[in-house]
Amino acid sequence: MSTLSTETATAGGGAPPAVSLAARTRGLRKLYRSTVAVDHVDLDVPAGAVLGMLGPNGSGKTTTIRMLLGLVRPTAGEVELLGHAMPDEAGKALPDVGALVEGPGFHPFLSGRENLHRLAAAEPRLSTSDIPGAVDGALERVNLTDAANRRYRGYSLGMKQRLGLAAALLVPRRMVVLDEPTNGLDPAGTREIRKIIAELHASGVTVVVSSHLLAEVEATCTHVAVLHAGTVVAQGELEELLNSGSPALLVSTPDTEKAIETLRESRIPSRLTPEGIRADLSTSSAPEVLEILVKAGVPVYEARRARTGLEDVFARLTQDEPVDEEAGR
């Protein structure tokens, strides 16, 4: 595992600990019968960060989030949320944490507004007289005011997601945890979620957001934890992670198979990307790569330096596990 940067939690005395990490896990493990969903996860969520948990389907993102929130008890390991041990001190931590996780349990025959009223009534921080204002504010924030009086049952997936987000934002939070918040959203809905995350970040709220979309994480997050097969294979600041990639050359050619084969014979790692053949330059130079290709008769239409994107870093760390790329990056 490559841990790029971590902060250490300040050890508290008797009083509530000063929190430099909004959340941390140590040796986290979750078994479902013989399935290892999460293993050896040491996650650091710096206070004030927008941390993207990035990983392919089944890599353990949801299970980790559920353990962070105390919804699932770990098989082994520790979880600390806003300085409180989870799940045992959930009652102390959770009032400060808004969460959007699968199956938020909305009532199908109640309207979006009525559902939020029910949830708001259970918020310890809201007095009865504050509830209507909090509900209206949350609906407005996720752009659901017009559909607020329609039954939840008739909502689209995107509207359901937005109502879940509204529930997470009913009261001001210190931390917001969002599991795949853009699932089912159209591009406009996705932009709205990005805007809300940016607003939360600007107001100092710590955000943890899971996604299998690289572009999503690259666009919204300050920090990233890359999960692969239940373990964190890298975590740290997004910038640092991006800069950790090796230099590469993007080659445009109609004969991609021959190009990859030729480079392989010359021991130059390469792979096909939507932008062309990506040849690793950590052990060779751009002119060398071009010379090898041209000498082998591979027509080269264009060649340029590749930007190290999260996609490259992710592919390297997860050994080319299939990943989704958002259209129009």
Ligand SMILES: Nc1ncnc2c1ncn2[C@@H]1O[C@H](COP(=O)(O)OP(=O)(O)OP(=O)(O)O)[C@@H](O)[C@H]1O
């Ligand atoms: N309740 C459960 N019972 C049995 N196995 C489970 C359960 N929840 C998760 N798993 C398994 O644990 C592994 C990790 O799943 P998890 O949902 O945490 O991954 P994920 O990264 O969130 O994936 P996705 O993007 O598909 O939601 C998978 O192999 C999954 O099948």
